[in-house]
Amino acid sequence: MEKTPVRKSALVTTELNEEMTRGSADRRAFLLWAGVALVVGQQATRSLAQTASPPPADVPPFVQRGLPGPFHAVIRPLEGTWNVDKRIYIAIGTKDRPAVSEGMTCKRHWFGGGKHLEDITVGSIGGSAYYRMGVLGFSTMDRCYEFATFDALNANAMIYRSVALDAPGPRIVLTGVFTDQGLLGEAYTGKSIPMRTTIEILGPDRHSIDLHFMPPGEREVLIDHSTYARA
Incomplete structure (x- = not known):
């Protein structure tokens, strides 16, 4: 049986969709960590007058190092x-x-x-x-x-x-x-x-x-x- 050729435009569209999906995932990951940093920072502000408690274990090190102490x-x-x-x-x-x-x-x-x-x-x-x-x-x-x-x-x-x-x-x-x-x-x-x-x-x-x-x-x-x- 003769194979149906795949159109070049379809391949390009597929690649673009995959790239957009990866880009969206990267953006979502960045926004997630930015949100974590904001929330942790706000919590740190409220607790400055109290005994400092360790940050959550899932907060990345680059965020932890900038927290008020x-x-x-x-x-x-x-x-x-x-x-x-x-x-x-x-x-x-x-x-x-x-x-x-x-x-x-x-x-x-x-x-x-x-x-x-x-x-x-x-x-x-x-x-x-x-x-x-x-x-x-x-x-x-x-x-x-x-x-x-x-x-x-x-x-x-x-x-x-x-x-x-x-x-x-x-x-x-x-x-x-x-x-x-x-x-x-x-x-x-x-x-x-x-x-x-x-x-x-x-x-x-x-x-x-x-x-x-x-x-x-x-x-x-x-x-x-x-x-x-x-x-």
Whole structure:
């Protein structure tokens, strides 16, 4: 009996259908793990204040490694709404007569499944409006805190990291470098200035943040001291 030839178009259609099926399966697998990561992250956010429990065994390692842990729990007291007393000692203030904030508030909340703490600070200081947005988190892979801020004065971001840590604690020291646009004086414009931010958690309803600039070859300068009281 003579065999019926298979049309080329039918073969192409079959191959396309198989490829689409494989692609759909890959997409479904990706969406499944993305959903698992989101759910686990949300569960971790709700349990930061409680004793951490091991993640489900079926959660893949790359998800487990990014889950919030004890280093995130330590900074949980920073969440919420705060009244801010800020003192600035350079540019618009001096060491003896700092610029003092008026009506300044800070609101912080977790996002990204409890991995990152957003900070929005608004008010006025030295007769001018003040705005700053910051994000504080802990890199589980680098075992260090990371902090980035963006404000209404500087065109560049201020980016800080702590050293690698073995254990969490209520005092967090982060360092970075920024290019000065003249805050320390016109002679410093365009120069790279090392800086240090120190966060001191003094209790569930109070903490402080200090910012020092460290011009090369000179004494470090306290340029910003802020105390936070829970509203």
